[in-house]
Amino acid sequence: MSKVFVGRVIPEAGLELLRNAPEVSELVVWPEAWAPSPEQMREAVADCEAILNAPPSRIDDALLDAAPHLKVVANIAVGVDTIDVEACHKRGVLVGNTPDVLTDSTADVAWALLMATAWRITEADHNVRCGQWGGWKPTDYWGTDVSNTTLGVVGFGRIGQAVARRAKSFGMEILYWNRSAKPEAESELGARRVELDALLRASDFVSVNCALTDETRGLLDASKLALMKPSAILVNTARGAVIDEAALAVALKTHKIRGAGLDVFEVEPLPKDSPLNELTNVVMAPHVGSATERTRSAMARLAARNILAGLRGEPLPAPV
Ligand code: DGY
Numbered sequence: 001m002s003k004v005f006v007g008r009v010i011p012e013a014g015l016e017l018l019r020n021a022p023e024v025s026e027l028v029v030w031p032e033a034w035a036p037s038p039e040q041m042r043e044a045v046a047d048c049e050a051i052l053n054a055p056p057s058r059i060d061d062a063l064l065d066a067a068p069h070l071k072v073v074a075n076i077a078v079g080v081d082t083i084d085v086e087a088c089h090k091r092g093v094l095v096g097n098t099p100d101v102l103t104d105s106t107a108d109v110a111w112a113l114l115m116a117t118a119w120r121i122t123e124a125d126h127n128v129r130c131g132q133w134g135g136w137k138p139t140d141y142w143g144t145d146v147s148n149t150t151l152g153v154v155g156f157g158r159i160g161q162a163v164a165r166r167a168k169s170f171g172m173e174i175l176y177w178n179r180s181a182k183p184e185a186e187s188e189l190g191a192r193r194v195e196l197d198a199l200l201r202a203s204d205f206v207s208v209n210c211a212l213t214d215e216t217r218g219l220l221d222a223s224k225l226a227l228m229k230p231s232a233i234l235v236n237t238a239r240g241a242v243i244d245e246a247a248l249a250v251a252l253k254t255h256k257i258r259g260a261g262l263d264v265f266e267v268e269p270l271p272k273d274s275p276l277n278e279l280t281n282v283v284m285a286p287h288v289g290s291a292t293e294r295t296r297s298a299m300a301r302l303a304a305r306n307i308l309a310g311l312r313g314e315p316l317p318a319p320v
Pocket of ligand 1: 078080
């Protein structure tokens with residue numbers, strides 16, 4: 001019988017599983033609208049055997065020191081950049097995440113941002129509402145065509161491949177950059193694995209779908225952004241820190257690239273004084289890459305199942 005700490009209010013589907021489980025003696029859900037501070041987390045987990053962690057809360061050595069009875073950490077996210085997985089494993093703490101159940105949602109959001117940026121939808125919507133639209137003109141509101149162009153996918157895992165799969169119906173050529181080759185996806189999608197520089201030079205749209213790791217932090221810096229076509233659009237639904245955001249703002253402002261569609265940022269929420277806020281060639285969303293009832297409920301259920309398996313000492317359904 002174990003105490004479980006849930007770091008944020010999560011969909012009922014997950015809470016219900018935990019509430020009704022014989023493995024759980026006490027369920028504590030952090031009730032506030034904001035995430036607990038590191039001190040609050042340390043206090044809350046002192047006598048817990050399981051943590052259902054929600055980003056941006058971090059599981060690091062200091063937190064693990066404060067939770068000596070911990071058996072399992074289940075992240076309600078696929079990205080585990082907020083979790084020191086090695087530190088957990090060293091202490092015998094199992095780690096789980098929520099892959100697969102959000103793949104299609106995140107790929108859809110990448111496409112929503114790609115299309116909105118290509119067709120300048122948010123800028124146009126604003127002008128229609130404000131009465132700044134003077135009527136149809138052959139030379140107004142030109143966007144950029146998506147069909148029959150080239151998509152470059154940075155990180156060709158499940159989500160990157162799902163983004164590419166959608167591109168097929170737009171007749172796009174697909175390039176990808178990934179640590180390892182993906183021969184099955186290559187034959188399914190006709191995708192070609194290339195070096196990152198070659199991908200950036202050739203792509204009309206670049207979708208960032210890699211995990212944030214030491215290798216990918218700041219991957220798209222000023223020198224890499226300079227390789228992109230001036231007509232190209234960059235979309236990021238992975239993690240903000242994969243891109244040097246200050247360099248991106250400069251590239252957008254000086255029209256070194258055409259636009260960007262961003263669901264994730266180096267600092268979230270995006271600071272009010274971010275230079276991105278001044279730009280009309282960027283479409284931004286508040287990290288909604290998995291934000292539907294169906295997907296978030298599936299994530300909550302999978303995170304809860306990871307917790308329960310960990311408490312039983314069984315292999316996790318979605319181990320990291
Ligand atoms: C994920 O699942 O990683 C989402 O981005 C939420 O952090």
